[in-house]
Amino acid sequence: xxxxxxxxxxxxxxxxxxxxxxxxxxxxxxxxxxxxxxxxxxxxxxxxxxxxxxxxxxxxxxxxxxxxxxxxxxxxxxxxxxxxxxxxxxxxxxxxxxxxxxxxxxxxxxxxxxxxxxxxxxxxxxxxxxxxxxxxxxxxxxxxxxxxxxxxxxxxxxxxxxxxxxxxxxxxxxxxxxxxxxxxxxxxxxxxxxxxxxxxxxxxxxxxxxxxxxxxxxxxxxxxxxxxxxxxxxxxxxxxxxxxxxxxxxxxxxxxxxxxxxxxxxxxxxxxxxxxxxxxxxxxxxxxxxxxxxxxxxxxxxx
Numbered sequence: 643x644x645x646x647x648x649x650x651x652x653x654x655x656x657x658x659x660x661x662x663x664x665x666x667x668x669x670x671x672x673x674x675x676x677x678x679x680x681x682x683x684x685x686x687x688x689x690x691x692x693x694x695x696x697x698x699x700x701x702x703x704x705x706x707x708x709x710x711x712x713x714x715x716x717x718x719x720x721x722x723x724x725x726x727x728x729x730x731x732x733x734x735x736x737x738x739x740x741x742x743x744x745x746x747x748x749x750x751x752x753x754x755x756x757x758x759x760x761x762x763x764x765x766x767x768x769x770x771x772x773x774x775x776x777x778x779x780x781x782x783x784x785x786x787x788x789x790x791x792x793x794x795x796x797x798x799x800x801x802x803x804x805x806x807x808x809x810x811x812x813x814x815x816x817x818x819x820x821x822x823x824x825x826x827x828x829x830x831x832x833x834x835x836x837x838x839x840x841x842x843x844x845x846x847x848x849x850x851x852x853x854x855x856x857x858x859x860x861x862x863x864x865x866x867x868x869x870x871x872x873x874x875x876x877x878x879x880x881x882x883x884x885x886x887x888x889x890x891x892x893x894x895x896x897x898x899x900x901x902x903x904x905x906x907x908x909x910x911x912x913x914x915x916x917x918x919x920x921x922x923x924x925x926x927x928x929x930x931x932x933x934x935x936x937x938x939x940x941x942x943x944x945x
Contacts, residue, residue, distance in 0.1 A: 662766050662805045671770045674939055704728040705832075708778070710796040739794060739834025740772040740779045741860075743826065744811060745867075747785040748886045749843050751813035753869030753930065761839045761867050762808045763935045768837050768865075769804045771939075773797065780831075781807055784822030785815035794831075816887040817844040823851035833859030841867050842915060849918060856922060863925040865938065866915060870931040873908060877901045 707716060707727035715729045742765045750758040769779045773796060780794035781804070792807040819840065836855055842848045842864075855862045875896065883892045894900060912928070919926035929938040 662762060662809050667763070667766075670936055671767055674767055674771060674936065705731055708794060710778070710800070738772070738777045739832040740768070740777050741794070741826075741831065741834065741836045742769055742779070742781045743822070743836055743838045743840075744781060744783050744808075745785070745817065745819075745838075745840035746783045746789065746811050746813050747815055747817040748813050749817065749841055750867070752886060753871070756813075757841060757867045757869055757930060758811070758813050760930045760935060761865075762811065764865050764867070764929055764938065765808050765837070765839055766805055767935060767939050769808075770801055773800055773804070778832075778834075779804065781811075782822075782826055783811050784819070784826075785813075786818045786821060788822050788825040818846060819844045819848055820846045820851045820854075823854055827854065827858055831860075834861070835863060836860045837863045837865060839865045839867060841872075848915065852918075852922070852924070861924070863942070864915065864919055864927065865942075866912075866926060866928045867930045868928065873931050875901060875904065 704717060704720060705728065707729055711729055717728050717730045720726075720728050744761050744765050746758065750756065750761060753760075765781065769781070772779045776796060778794045778796040779800065781792035783789040783791070789811075792804065795803075817840070819838075819842070838852070840848075848864075852862050852864075877896050877898055877900075880893070880895045883894055884890070916926050918924075925942055927938045927942045929935055
């Protein structure tokens with residue numbers, strides 16, 4: 643079978659060369675989409691009515707035009723006055739902004755498979771599902787700061803562009819989620835769902851940046867990406883462990899005592915993240931290790 647595939651009859655063919663574009667992966671995305679449709683059929687209309695605008699006859703507001711918007715909603719009278727394209731909004735419109743905030747720091751390069759591959763797959767699935775449901779999707783890679791983003795857009799024709807963009811995300815540098823969130827918010831993005839895909843191995847912590855997203859009207863969803871060896875390392879032997887982001891070196895003996903202490907710290911770390919998410923009413927989904935990306939997405943959809 644050729645590796646060039648078609649996701650939808652109305653979409654362009656996707657170039658080969660990436661696991662994100664393999665036919666089997668795309669078939670898995672289709673299965674996820676069908677499951678999402680079964681779960682949410684009939685629930686989308688009005689599900690965000692209290693905080694959104696809509697297509698009823700009652701005019702509510704304007705917002706700037708963005709690529710992919712319905713040109714029939716452009717307010718040409720406002721354009722004549724302001725010289726800017728703006729959209730007419732009506733009560734109860736569904737227009738969710740979905741941002742995939744994906745960690746590309748050097749620690750995502752470790753693991754089997756590398757954690758960045760897991761992050762790309764989860765991001766691809768989230769973006770695919772959102773685009774299939776008519777939402778607006780953008781991608782912001784980050785390490786010590788934010789990288790070149792994929793600007794928000796919607797429509798099924800964006801699927802190929804999304805997958806090619808995610809495939810181009812490479813790991814490098816240190817993690818600073820706080821600085822990345824500050825830079826992201828400085829762009830004044832529309833409030834919406836912000837999917838944070840990261841191992842959260844950040845000396846600065848995760849609480850302040852996630853709280854800042856919440857305070858600015860966004861809804862963070864945490865996709866916690868960890869490798870099996872990080873969760874439960876194999877005991878035995880003396881090792882020199884090198885921090886892939888900062889280059890610091892530690893000599894350790896991985897005997898049973900050291901492994902037990904390490905496992906206790908990992909358990910406390912996961913409990914801390916999970917407790918924070920519950921206290922804020924956020925989704926927290928662990929991915930990687932023994933948790934397949936598809937199972938993680940179904941867990942998220944169920945929540």
